[in-house]
Amino acid sequence: xxxxxxxxxxxxxxxxxxxxxxxxxxxxxxxxxxxxxxxxxxxxxxxxxxxxxxxxxxxxxxxxxxxxxxxxxxxxxxxxxxxxxxxxxxxxxxxxxxxxxxxxxxxxxxxxxxxxxxxxxxxxxxxxxxxxxxxxxxxxxxxxxxxxxxxxxxxxxxxxxxxxxxxxxxxxxxxxxxxxxxxxxxxxxxxxxxxxxxxxxxxxxxxxxxxxxxxxxxxxxxxxxxxxxxxxxxxxxxxxxx
Amino acid sequence: xxxxxxxxxxxxxxxxxxxxxxxxxxxxxxxxxxxxxxxxxxxxxxxxxxxxxxxxxxxxxxxxxxxxxxxxxxxxxxxxxxxxxxxxxxxxxxxxxxxxxxxxxxxxxxxxxxxxxxxxxxxxxxxxxxxxxxxxxxxxxxxxxxxxxxxxxxxxxxxxxxxxxxxxxxxxxxxxxxxxxxxxxxxxxxxxxxxxxxxxxxxxxxxxxxxxxxxxxxxxxxxxxxxxxxxxxxxxxxxxxxxxxxxxxxxxxxxxxxxxxxxxxxxx
Numbered sequence: 001x002x003x004x005x006x007x008x009x010x011x012x013x014x015x016x017x018x019x020x021x022x023x024x025x026x027x028x029x030x031x032x033x034x035x036x037x038x039x040x041x042x043x044x045x046x047x048x049x050x051x052x053x054x055x056x057x058x059x060x061x062x063x064x065x066x067x068x069x070x071x072x073x074x075x076x077x078x079x080x081x082x083x084x085x086x087x088x089x090x091x092x093x094x095x096x097x098x099x100x101x102x103x104x105x106x107x108x109x110x111x112x113x114x115x116x117x118x119x120x121x122x123x124x125x126x127x128x129x130x131x132x133x134x135x136x137x138x139x140x141x142x143x144x145x146x147x148x149x150x151x152x153x154x155x156x157x158x159x160x161x162x163x164x165x166x167x168x169x170x171x172x173x174x175x176x177x178x179x180x181x182x183x184x185x186x187x188x189x190x191x192x193x194x195x196x197x198x199x200x201x202x203x204x205x206x207x208x209x210x211x212x213x214x215x216x217x218x219x220x221x222x223x224x225x226x227x228x229x230x231x232x233x234x235x236x237x238x239x240x241x242x
Numbered sequence: 243x244x245x246x247x248x249x250x251x252x253x254x255x256x257x258x259x260x261x262x263x264x265x266x267x268x269x270x271x272x273x274x275x276x277x278x279x280x281x282x283x284x285x286x287x288x289x290x291x292x293x294x295x296x297x298x299x300x301x302x303x304x305x306x307x308x309x310x311x312x313x314x315x316x317x318x319x320x321x322x323x324x325x326x327x328x329x330x331x332x333x334x335x336x337x338x339x340x341x342x343x344x345x346x347x348x349x350x351x352x353x354x355x356x357x358x359x360x361x362x363x364x365x366x367x368x369x370x371x372x373x374x375x376x377x378x379x380x381x382x383x384x385x386x387x388x389x390x391x392x393x394x395x396x397x398x399x400x401x402x403x404x405x406x407x408x409x410x411x412x413x414x415x416x417x418x419x420x421x422x423x424x425x426x427x428x429x430x431x432x433x434x435x436x437x438x439x440x441x442x443x444x445x446x447x448x449x450x451x452x453x454x455x456x457x458x459x460x461x462x463x464x465x466x467x468x469x470x471x472x473x474x475x476x477x478x479x480x481x482x483x484x485x486x487x488x489x490x491x492x493x494x495x496x497x498x499x500x501x502x503x504x505x506x507x508x509x510x
Binding site: 090170 | 269276280314331332333345351354357359363365367369375378390391394395397401402405406434436440441444447448451
């Protein structure tokens with residue numbers, strides 16, 4: 001879930017907003033090529049995909065529900081810089097159009113659902129990448145890294161509460177409850193990310209940026225400017241799967 | 243591609259009194275209002291109640307669909323749990339409610355967070371009901387949001403519509419094939435199709451990109467028509483307050499924030 005208005009005090013929200021805007025600016029500079037008019041469609045697809053993945057809500061109990069964060073998967077697919085920009089789009093749309101997450105908490109949500117999980121997931125995956133053998137290991141490791149990213153996001157949320165939350169409840173209690181709920185979220189994140197990655201690595205490994213291409217398919221090499229092949233009816237029969 | 247056409251354009255919004263206000267004024271007014279709500283101390287429940295009344299009035303003016311808001315208020319459910327946790331685990335002094343010892347400050351803060359989040363949801367619903375997404379994006383342009391971000395935002399909205407229709411189709415197919423409308427079945431199917439859904443979306447986006455290129459151009463988005471919102475709301479001689487000048491429109495959009503300030507100061 002997203003942080004609503006009024007959960008932490010205003011100075012913390014403003015500080016988080018400054019950090020978030022800075023992070024997005026750095027990401028935008030690093031992702032300049034991906035944002036050129038020609039290639040913007042891939043980040044947009046990723047952003048919409050993350051939004052939809054977040055609609056896949058699983059009840060956890062006690063009236064609370066958990067959903068994918070998605071930023072970890074996005075980072076594995078398009079790299080951390082573009083993933084942060086996608087997360088920014090997701091958070092802004094949710095705050096201004098879908099009424100999910102507070103408008104004054106935009107910066108907090110961008111840090112928790114964008115910067116932290118994207119960087120942690122991608123960083124962890126880069127660390128373990130040299131040891132991974134086959135596609136199965138890569139998918140599982142990617143899922144585990146995304147789970148780690150979700151846990152780190154929960155840690156960030158707890159930290160924000162310690163800094164700017166109410167003093168009517170002891171911070172340790174709140175941190176414990178946030179952490180406990182997010183163990184479930186992290187497990188879900190890990191499983192679903194591994195599932196999606198497994199499919200993608202099998203059918204279109206060129207779409208997963210975190211995994212270096214060993215041998216690029218010829219068609220992809222030719223139209224490198226437009227990385228995805230139009231209507232790729234590949235030898236493995238992508239179109240038969242729905 | 244027939245599938246993307248099937249998604250169709252978003253239905254036209256009802257034309258209410260707030261539709262004609264410039265989107266940037268509404269966004270700034272919304273943020274200002276919510277900032278005031280956020281700084282209202284939990285020790286002033288009546289101020290929060292007054293702000294709730296203000297937001298309900300604005301929502302009524304914006305012709306907000308009650309069912310849509312009710313659906314969004316489901317997002318409040320975790321906060322009810324949170325408020326209960328605050329009340330049970332908070333520091334003293336404790337009060338007895340129905341035989342359960344509850345922390346008074348915890349209860350107060352928990353209810354305040356719940357109230358603020360609810361006010362936020364209704365306020366954003368008022369913006370969303372009275373402003374189309376293209377108008378909002380054009381408003382963000384006039385607020386200085388950079389072009390690449392607006393392009394990304396607009397393309398994402400379109401991709402979201404297409405993806406949603408894809409998912410609806412997958413769900414229908416699952417219901418037909420398994421003769422089951424259970425949520426778990428649909429969720430499992432959704433989880434299994436996550437990867438393929440992404441592949442399909444990128445392929446479709448590439449096809450669209452290619453088609454646009456072939457038709458010549460399509461560098462970026464067509465520029466949003468300046469003042470599109472204003473044009474759709476022509477001056478109404480019977481109600482001149484509906485078509486005031488720029489200053490008047492901004493003043494009108496900041497009325498909720500001003501009322502919230504008054505409520506906070508007067509009722510603290």
